[in-house]
Amino acid sequence: MMTETAMGKRQTSIIGGNAGRNRSHNRRVVLDFVRANEPAGRAEIARSCGLSVQAVSNIIESLEREGLLLAAGHRVGARGKPALQYRFDPDGAFSVGVELRPDIAICALINLSGEMIFSEQTDLADASLSCAIEAVDKVVNRAIRASGRAQKNWLGTGIVMPGPFGMSELSFAGGTALPGWEHVNIRRAFSEALGCEVIVENDATAAAISERVSGVARGLDSFCFIYFGTGLGLGVISGGHVQGGVMGNAGEIGHIITASEGLPCACGNHGCLEMYASRTSALHFLEKNGVEVGSGDDLSQLLAQNSEALLNWLDSAAEHLSRAIGMVENLFDPEAVILGGAMPDTIIEALIARLNLPRGSVANRKDRAIDRVLQGSSGRFTAAMGGAAMIVHQTITPSITVFN
Ligand SMILES: [Zn+2]
Incomplete structure (x- = not known):
């Protein structure tokens, strides 16, 4: 089942048994097997993947042509002809991820192993779609040139942005979402402009995927990621599946209420988490207390100087975050909640x-192997790398779910 949303076609996690065993599915099965078991020969691949040797030969031929598999010499067996072996080539293709915020675009180009080859942060003149498309087109082309990659090996681009997607009462929550994009099919707009495959995902989910692929969530199948972007987002991975909701808006944690009768929020509620624990809230709080702050790095400088205003904000933010984390734990029963994104590590x-x-949380139990809360590891490129990783996974992972 697929639904059309502002993010473009959104795939659900239903995999169709034999019906899904078409050529492109089989390609991904072969690639995935070689990646995990290299070097591997045709007969071994055919046996393990449940395909005929002829089918495997055809697939290998096309994967070799595309540069995704490399011949890696012969293995001499106990009997019979030495079998030609194949290896996965992590540099045979690449993908690009771009995180869009109202004022900046953050770009990361990765190879098939998830290694970051190029990264860049660029300013946006304004938060309009036309300005973002122009900036993304430029930065993506710069990334491809600077990394010395061939256009033909470009698998696609993951566009990552803050929610909410589509039209809702939260669409005008001011400053943190991208205004005027509500009625646009974003996937189609970027795909046409860039001339490549495009996936659109919200920033918190992309960051969660990045941590799962190459960060602290490696080996975790159920976890939540609280993402400090322009506002606050929540990425939820449960049993290896992304929880997106009907419009891709699951996880708008910035607008859950952690203080009844609290500060008024642009969304119309009072006491939203985002008013206390986001980067924007830190800047407002400091300004009210007479401390001028420019960039996120200034926050770590203030911390190093033991700024009283910053320490007060941290105390209050931690109190609200603690409540929110308790809710997240009781709602999703994650192995851990990870905090990360556009905040300095310190x-x-x-x-x-x-x-x-x-x-009073289901996560509060004696037999825990890891802490209830972990710190994210990929820094400010986390979400962009997650967007790029989604494209890679679409190419080399046999199921249409992100993991498995
Ligand atoms: Zn709100």
Whole structure:
């Protein structure tokens, strides 16, 4: 089943048994097997993947032509002809991820192993779609040129942005979402402009995927990621599947209420988490207390100087985050909640150190192997890398779910 949304076609996690065993599915099965078991010969691949040797030969031939598999010499067996072996080539193709915020675009180009080959942050003149498309087109082409890759090996681009997607009462929550994009099919707009395959995902989910592929969530199948972007987002991975909701808006954690009768939020509610624990809230709080702040890095400088205003914000932010984390734990039963994104590492660390997590949580149990809350590891390129990783996974992972 597929539904058309502002993000473009959104695939659900239903995999169609034999019906899905078409040529492109079989290609991904072969690639995935070789990647995990290299070097591997045709007969071994055919046996393990349940395909005929002829089918495997045809697939290998096309994968070799595309540069995704390399011949890697012969293996001499106990009897019979030595079998030609194949290896996966992580540099045979690449993908690009671009995180869009109202004022900047963050770009990461990765190879098939998820290694970051090129990264760049660029300013946007404004938050309009035309300006973003022009900037993305330029930065993506710069990334391809600078990394010395051939256009023909470009698998596609993952566009990552803050929600909410589509039209809702949260669409005008001011400053943190991208205004005027509500009625646009974003996937189609970028795909036509860039001339490549495009996936659109919200920033928190993309960041969660990045942590799962190459960060602290490696080996975790159920976890939540609280993403400090322009506002606050929540990526939820449960049983290896992304929880997206009907419009891709699951995880708008910035607008859950952690203080009844609290500060008024642009969304119309009072006491939203985003008013206390986001980067924007830190800047407002500091400004109200007479401290001028420019960039995120200034926050870590203030922390190093033990700025009283910043320490007060941290205490209050940690209190609200603790409540939100308790809710997230009771809602999703994750193995851990990860904090990360566009906040300096030292600030995230200071927030985690100040958390006072609620006792009344399903996550509060004695047999825990890992902490309830972990710090993300990929820094400010996390979401962009996640967008790029989604494209790679679409090419080399046999199921249409992100993991498995
Ligand atoms: Zn709100």
